[in-house]
Amino acid sequence: MGLLNRIIWATTVFVVLIMEPSALAMRSIVIRNNHDLPYMGPVTFLANSADGYFEAKNGIAEVAKGRAYVLIDMPGHSQLRLTRKGDGHRKDSLLFQSILSVEPMAGGLRLLCRGVEIGRVELGLVVVPGTEAGTAHAVSCFEPLSFEFRGKRLITGKCQNSGYDIEILVMPCAAGFVDFDVKLTRSEGNSEKAYVALVRRVATPGIKHLRMRWCGKVIEGLDEPAKYHRNFTMTHGADWCSWRAGGFHFAAVNGFAAGLTAEEKPGRWIAVNSYYIREAVRKDGDSVYLVSQIAGPSPEQERSRSQLPTSYVPPIKGEPVRLRWRLAIAEKPRVGWEDSQLFVYSGFQRVVDLGDTVIVDLGVPFVEFGTSYFPYSTMCENFDYYRVSGLDREGWWPFSPKLWKKWRDLTPQMKTDLRIIRSMGFDWVRLHHLELLGEMDRKDALAFLDFYMSECRMLGLKVLVDTAGSPEWMQTIARRYSDVVKRVELENEILIPGIKPGDAERWTAQYNAIKKISPDTQVFLTGNCNVGMFDRLLRLGVPFDRAGYHFYQHGPEWDIATSSIALAMAGYARTICREPTLGEFNWKILTRWTSEARAREFAKIYGGMLKPRAIPEFMQFHWQETLSVNPRLTRQGIRHYETIHLDRRPKPEAVELMGLIRRYARPDSPIRMFPITIGETVFRDGRATANFTIENKTSRTISLRLSAVAFGSIKSRLLTGSSVAIKPGGKAEGSIEILLMPGAQVGTYHHFLKADYPGGSACGWGIASNQGMPKFSDPVMPDLVEYPQGPGVVKQFDYAHPITVAFGKDSPALELEMAYQIFNTLQSATGRPLYLCSVEDLPKERMANDNLILVGTPKTNMLIGNLSQSIPKDKGVVILHNASNGRQWLILTGESKELVAAAATEFTLRYWVNAKDSVIRIAGMEKGAALGNRAKPGEVNMP
Numbered sequence: 001m002g003l004l005n006r007i008i009w010a011t012t013v014f015v016v017l018i019m020e021p022s023a024l025a026m027r028s029i030v031i032r033n034n035h036d037l038p039y040m041g042p043v044t045f046l047a048n049s050a051d052g053y054f055e056a057k058n059g060i061a062e063v064a065k066g067r068a069y070v071l072i073d074m075p076g077h078s079q080l081r082l083t084r085k086g087d088g089h090r091k092d093s094l095l096f097q098s099i100l101s102v103e104p105m106a107g108g109l110r111l112l113c114r115g116v117e118i119g120r121v122e123l124g125l126v127v128v129p130g131t132e133a134g135t136a137h138a139v140s141c142f143e144p145l146s147f148e149f150r151g152k153r154l155i156t157g158k159c160q161n162s163g164y165d166i167e168i169l170v171m172p173c174a175a176g177f178v179d180f181d182v183k184l185t186r187s188e189g190n191s192e193k194a195y196v197a198l199v200r201r202v203a204t205p206g207i208k209h210l211r212m213r214w215c216g217k218v219i220e221g222l223d224e225p226a227k228y229h230r231n232f233t234m235t236h237g238a239d240w241c242s243w244r245a246g247g248f249h250f251a252a253v254n255g256f257a258a259g260l261t262a263e264e265k266p267g268r269w270i271a272v273n274s275y276y277i278r279e280a281v282r283k284d285g286d287s288v289y290l291v292s293q294i295a296g297p298s299p300e301q302e303r304s305r306s307q308l309p310t311s312y313v314p315p316i317k318g319e320p321v322r323l324r325w326r327l328a329i330a331e332k333p334r335v336g337w338e339d340s341q342l343f344v345y346s347g348f349q350r351v352v353d354l355g356d357t358v359i360v361d362l363g364v365p366f367v368e369f370g371t372s373y374f375p376y377s378t379m380c381e382n383f384d385y386y387r388v389s390g391l392d393r394e395g396w397w398p399f400s401p402k403l404w405k406k407w408r409d410l411t412p413q414m415k416t417d418l419r420i421i422r423s424m425g426f427d428w429v430r431l432h433h434l435e436l437l438g439e440m441d442r443k444d445a446l447a448f449l450d451f452y453m454s455e456c457r458m459l460g461l462k463v464l465v466d467t468a469g470s471p472e473w474m475q476t477i478a479r480r481y482s483d484v485v486k487r488v489e490l491e492n493e494i495l496i497p498g499i500k501p502g503d504a505e506r507w508t509a510q511y512n513a514i515k516k517i518s519p520d521t522q523v524f525l526t527g528n529c530n531v532g533m534f535d536r537l538l539r540l541g542v543p544f545d546r547a548g549y550h551f552y553q554h555g556p557e558w559d560i561a562t563s564s565i566a567l568a569m570a571g572y573a574r575t576i577c578r579e580p581t582l583g584e585f586n587w588k589i590l591t592r593w594t595s596e597a598r599a600r601e602f603a604k605i606y607g608g609m610l611k612p613r614a615i616p617e618f619m620q621f622h623w624q625e626t627l628s629v630n631p632r633l634t635r636q637g638i639r640h641y642e643t644i645h646l647d648r649r650p651k652p653e654a655v656e657l658m659g660l661i662r663r664y665a666r667p668d669s670p671i672r673m674f675p676i677t678i679g680e681t682v683f684r685d686g687r688a689t690a691n692f693t694i695e696n697k698t699s700r701t702i703s704l705r706l707s708a709v710a711f712g713s714i715k716s717r718l719l720t721g722s723s724v725a726i727k728p729g730g731k732a733e734g735s736i737e738i739l740l741m742p743g744a745q746v747g748t749y750h751h752f753l754k755a756d757y758p759g760g761s762a763c764g765w766g767i768a769s770n771q772g773m774p775k776f777s778d779p780v781m782p783d784l785v786e787y788p789q790g791p792g793v794v795k796q797f798d799y800a801h802p803i804t805v806a807f808g809k810d811s812p813a814l815e816l817e818m819a820y821q822i823f824n825t826l827q828s829a830t831g832r833p834l835y836l837c838s839v840e841d842l843p844k845e846r847m848a849n850d851n852l853i854l855v856g857t858p859k860t861n862m863l864i865g866n867l868s869q870s871i872p873k874d875k876g877v878v879i880l881h882n883a884s885n886g887r888q889w890l891i892l893t894g895e896s897k898e899l900v901a902a903a904a905t906e907f908t909l910r911y912w913v914n915a916k917d918s919v920i921r922i923a924g925m926e927k928g929a930a931l932g933n934r935a936k937p938g939e940v941n942m943p
Helices: 135-140 230-234 299-304 337-346 407-424 434-439 442-459 471-481 503-517 532-540 559-575 595-610 652-664 791-795 813-830 844-849 897-912
Strands: 028-033 039-046 052-056 059-064 067-074 078-087 100-105 108-113 116-129 148-150 155-161 164-173 177-186 194-203 208-214 217-220 238-245 248-254 258-265 268-276 278-284 287-295 321-330 349-353 357-362 368-372 386-388 428-431 462-467 485-490 522-527 546-554 579-588 617-620 676-678 687-695 702-710 714-718 723-726 731-740 747-757 760-770 803-807 835-838 851-855 876-882 888-893 925-927
Touching: 028 067, 039 164, 039 177, 039 337, 039 349, 039 357, 059 078, 067 078, 067 164, 100 155, 100 164, 116 135, 116 164, 116 177, 135 194, 135 278, 135 287, 177 194, 194 248, 194 321, 208 337, 230 268, 230 299, 230 546, 230 559, 238 278, 238 287, 238 337, 248 287, 248 337, 258 532, 268 278, 268 287, 268 532, 287 321, 321 337, 337 559, 368 462, 407 442, 407 652, 407 747, 407 760, 428 617, 434 442, 434 462, 434 471, 442 462, 442 471, 462 471, 462 579, 471 485, 471 503, 485 503, 485 579, 503 522, 503 532, 522 532, 522 579, 546 559, 559 579, 559 595, 579 595, 595 652, 595 835, 676 747, 687 723, 687 747, 687 760, 702 731, 714 747, 723 731, 731 747, 731 760, 747 813, 791 876, 791 897, 803 813, 813 835, 813 851, 813 897, 876 897, 888 897
Parallel strands: 028 357, 368 428, 368 617, 428 462, 462 485, 485 522, 522 546, 546 579, 579 617, 676 760, 803 835, 803 851, 851 888
Antiparallel strands: 028 078, 039 067, 052 059, 052 078, 059 067, 100 108, 108 116, 116 194, 148 155, 155 164, 164 177, 177 321, 194 287, 208 217, 208 238, 238 248, 248 321, 258 268, 278 287, 349 357, 386 925, 676 687, 687 731, 702 714, 702 723, 702 747, 714 731, 747 760, 876 888
16 A cells, blocks of 8 residues: 555544454554644544554543544654553543533533533524625624534534534543534525624633734734735634633634635636635623634625625535634643644644554644746746747747757756756756647657656656646656656646636546556646635546645735645645645745845745645745746736846845755755755856865764766866765865866856765755856847947946946836846846845945946936936937946936836847847847737736
């Protein structure tokens, strides 16, 4: 039995477990608390084992009728083994004995301490026809349901109300925990719009210190934010709330339940109401009301009051809605106990059955990181006025069959890129929109893929492919590359708009085609947290192995929500017996910030996603800066979220990301065991020397075999020994010589140190710069751009001096994009690091010492406006200005943003056609959209 087939999952008890007749008597249960926080509380999971009871110093467990009940008290990042002490059940089990107990009553449950009532829990179903009701009605219309309760250790109840059948399972546990599972099914009534909410009233006299975690932010009191942010859509609102009453601390922790879907028309399914069942908290007197809004206003509508067509849609008749929540009670809880309960109860949990032992991971033990690297699109270039020959669209993501026929000319760059990716610590690369290769001759397309997969195989990189196409195309990929392609995403983020007629049948055929060839390749579909679509896929019978989602943080506001967004997807995926894959993640709308400020925010939002240990597979999107998108028609001034510059130098964000990878990656990953640091160097007379350090972070002495690796126009060799033994905690140092080959161009070069050890290899990444002046050609657009001082003025600028490219902070997006374009291409063409920022954020020392390239109009860039230059009305202008202290300002301007773009593009193209990293140099260029040759439009502001 394969490992994947031996994974069992914690689900609601409404799932009936069919026990195998030969079920083994499990000998031990290993619990691993992978969270930073300690955890005290229950853990439950399905167990394919004969009944029995287990003990450990800080834990006890029982297996009964196919379900394990465990109570543990564990520090963060610790492991606990519970061993089998006997068969059957213990009548005196401490699991169900405590000074705290639960007793059914007519309208709910009594909470008792030493036999004295300390509170009550009652459930109510609020159904209000129409589209006017909200959370306030959930409180004002509340009436307790009359359940018929049965049982003591496990309490079940049923009732009917307002056209719904309601089933409840209550699982009280020692030490003050009560877990609730509710199944609600509409049994009658029409499909007219209505407000529907399941409400839990917890009455505890003397409530004080009430607070809640709402969308990741801990709020004193219950005041939800008045201003809407898109992150609110991606989670469920109230993660937990806590309070004190009668000498006890109470915490109510909500699980994550999928929002509903509705059939808009035959075969067309859309998400309705909200992506998750919305959770809210209200207080009235001595009662806390926990509101699970099943149908009602969307998060946007609650704040904008707009009547959205997808709001107030009740469940489909006969389709159950499942809700989970926990009530925790303690006399002296640890600091942070609410988050601890949330992370374990509502977050990621993996159960692996190894025969006589079951391993339960609370939170992911490690994260596998990936990045999207698909050079057939990202290496394209579109400067609006001119573009690489054969480019097929203006938008994301273009393809040029003419360029990609010459892919072999780009193999040194691709070999370099893949080794940088591996050196950064990535485990995966994602080939995005692989169907683009369908425009090529199939034989040549497969030749490229053979090369790409061979490099990944050699480097130990796994590949995630997203592609559309026929089942035959899917089988070709699976048959040819099953050893390296371990994930296939069907039709990139196809679930975002919902499900259309014919989709289910097509996806099923694609899935089956892949699994027939490669059963171990996991095939899945992706949305953007609209998780109800996965419920719908299951009901439609569409097979899928993982729950995929994409998410981008828009601006710095509510960046604290990222942890709840990660928890939500993991917690939901757990309920459908899948694991999540975060297939795309990054920021947007930080583009005008300085690189230093952006790196700090990057660390915050990435760290927030990783902290709850809810994501086993984390794919950053995408890897390197690209010139492939029309800057006027498609770019919106909100991205440039890649961690690597166009010349493959790391941005400050890359440094932050590599630090996070080292923290969260698997313990035996090369980047954690044997980190390699290589100092940056500069070529002198065609030669450079780089010093390196290798650390041994393991607990054993290790022998490494070293080799220097480089591609393209450089060669490298070790100047020190090719083998070294390093003691635990020790270091080894050495040096590498890098040589430029005849004809090597100005630019940034990359080289590597490979360190082989028994069972694997580590890779270190070094940078060597061949610095120089860019090579300028004649003017490209003389009818559109004027040089008052003559075309040769661009050669008079001192490119050896430190350079800052500066734009106006509030300038139009097109001017911002031109600044980025110049910054990226000129850094590549000179081999020297440049700095980019707004004029308003320009550091004093750079203002005083750097040469500046100023982009904008006199109105949008204040430094240009202060010069009072005479500017033609109908042309872009390139001007060289001599500033104080011998410094120079190169000014790219005009009276409109379009004329600024003309000047900036003219300047760029004059050196870029000759630059080392240019693909226009390889494949040639053609007129673009700004000169009347518009390609196919593409989607502009994608999710």
